[in-house]
Amino acid sequence: MATVIVVTSGKGGVGKTTTSASFATGLAQRGYRTVVIDFDVGLRNLDLIMGCERRVVYDFINIINGEANLNQALIRDKRVENLHILPASQTRDKEALTKEGVERVLNELRQNFEYIVCDSPAGIERGALMALYFADEALVVTNPEVSSVRDSDRILGILASRSRRAEQGEAPVKEHLVLARYAPERADRGDMLSVEDVLEILGIPLLGVIPESPTVLQSSNAGVPVVLEDGSDAGAAYGDLVDRFLGKNLPHRFITTQKKGFLKRLFGGG
Amino acid sequence: MGLFDNIFRPSPNKSSAALAKERLQIIVAHERGSRRGSPDYLPALKKELLEVVRKYVPVDQSQIKVHLDREGGYEVLELNITLPDEEPQSRRGLEIPRNTGQG
Ligand SMILES: Nc1ncnc2c1ncn2[C@@H]1O[C@H](COP(=O)(O)OP(=O)(O)O)[C@@H](O)[C@H]1O
Ligand SMILES: [Mg+2]
Numbered sequence: 001m002a003t004v005i006v007v008t009s010g011k012g013g014v015g016k017t018t019t020s021a022s023f024a025t026g027l028a029q030r031g032y033r034t035v036v037i038d039f040d041v042g043l044r045n046l047d048l049i050m051g052c053e054r055r056v057v058y059d060f061i062n063i064i065n066g067e068a069n070l071n072q073a074l075i076r077d078k079r080v081e082n083l084h085i086l087p088a089s090q091t092r093d094k095e096a097l098t099k100e101g102v103e104r105v106l107n108e109l110r111q112n113f114e115y116i117v118c119d120s121p122a123g124i125e126r127g128a129l130m131a132l133y134f135a136d137e138a139l140v141v142t143n144p145e146v147s148s149v150r151d152s153d154r155i156l157g158i159l160a161s162r163s164r165r166a167e168q169g170e171a172p173v174k175e176h177l178v179l180a181r182y183a184p185e186r187a188d189r190g191d192m193l194s195v196e197d198v199l200e201i202l203g204i205p206l207l208g209v210i211p212e213s214p215t216v217l218q219s220s221n222a223g224v225p226v227v228l229e230d231g232s233d234a235g236a237a238y239g240d241l242v243d244r245f246l247g248k249n250l251p252h253r254f255i256t257t258q259k260k261g262f263l264k265r266l267f268g269g270g
Numbered sequence: 271m272g273l274f275d276n277i278f279r280p281s282p283n284k285s286s287a288a289l290a291k292e293r294l295q296i297i298v299a300h301e302r303g304s305r306r307g308s309p310d311y312l313p314a315l316k317k318e319l320l321e322v323v324r325k326y327v328p329v330d331q332s333q334i335k336v337h338l339d340r341e342g343g344y345e346v347l348e349l350n351i352t353l354p355d356e357e358p359q360s361r362r363g364l365e366i367p368r369n370t371g372q373g
Binding site for chain 1: 285287288290291
């Protein structure tokens with residue numbers, strides 16, 4: 001039985017694509033056959049973050065329209081076994097993303113993969129609705145900032161009312177909070193919402209806290225999911241997040257201000 | 271700006287996150303309340319229905335109840351209007367089943 005997981009948020013620029021890339025990579029690293037789909041029609045970006053932009057031949061909408069088959073469109077990751085990427089279309093219009101088409105592709109993917117990760121576009125329009133419609137679980141990516149938290153709550157409402165599970169009266173979509181771009185020292189100072197604040201407002205279980213980290217930008221420059229960057233806080237946080245998703249009980253790291261010791265300050269360690 | 275200000279006033283930064291949290295709690299509670307089981311058009315529908323009914327019978331806002339239920343592939347819009355007392359306490363129900371297309 002394949003599990004479909006949507007990475008969603010409502011608001012743009014909060015870290016959905018970064019999270020999708022690292023989450024899918026982490027699952028595949030741990031041996032699960034995983035595919036990550038870019039639902040952002042017209043604004044393809046997952047390919048760049050995964051470093052496979054030059055290998056895109058066919059895309060999601062080509063498959064929906066029957067212009068290519070899955071094997072032609074799926075890109076096999078060069079670094080991690082078991083990992084495939086299905087890129088979004090860069091040119092086609094969003095109307096092509098039909099419920100029937102998406103369902104057909106997902107059903108075909110279910111035959112070959114254990115985890116299907118759907119990277120949602122921002123907003124609450126068709127692309128975002130299609131990305132979450134078939135989800136069994138949802139990673140709700142939120143930044144500790146008012147508009148992001150509000151939009152996440154909105155998305156939780158949509159998951160609860162407009163997903164296939166909601167419409168069919170099945171068990172609800174399982175929700176996970178991913179608090180991204182967290183800066184503990186700013187939360188401690190009181191000029192940023194804290195983990196507890198966001199948890200209290202949204203009221204869903206915390207899967208992971210990803211610290212704000214310059215490594216995220218560096219790894220996206222290089223086209224390497226940050227989870228593969230050894231020694232990076234953000235990468236380690238994504239690794240923990242994947243382990244927790246798979247059932248490990250790990251304490252949350254990077255949520256308190258770290259008093260940097262002399263050696264650490266001298267040699268870095270971020 | 272005496273000594274007391276610094277002691278008794280919370281630091282401006284502290285109040286920044288606290289203010290954000292407070293504002294969020296209010297708006298999120300409000301938005302959750304308005305979306306619970308009821309689509310956006312429900313308040314407007316209720317208001318217009320009331321206007322129509324009022325052309326014939328004197329009723330007020332509290333005597334009209336609009337309720338939406340989901341059953342399988344159907345959404346059932348239930349409308350209850352409590353008519354005033356001339357006919358002794360009659361409650362008339364009107365049900366409009368609406369096919370949402372996946373039934
Ligand atoms: N933990 C983080 N620390 C620093 N920058 C981040 C972090 N997560 C995301 N970003 C940056 O934020 C921007 C938006 O991220 P992205 O994953 O594309 O968001 P979305 O898909 O939600 O629009 C990118 O420039 C990315 O590098
Ligand atoms: Mg994105």
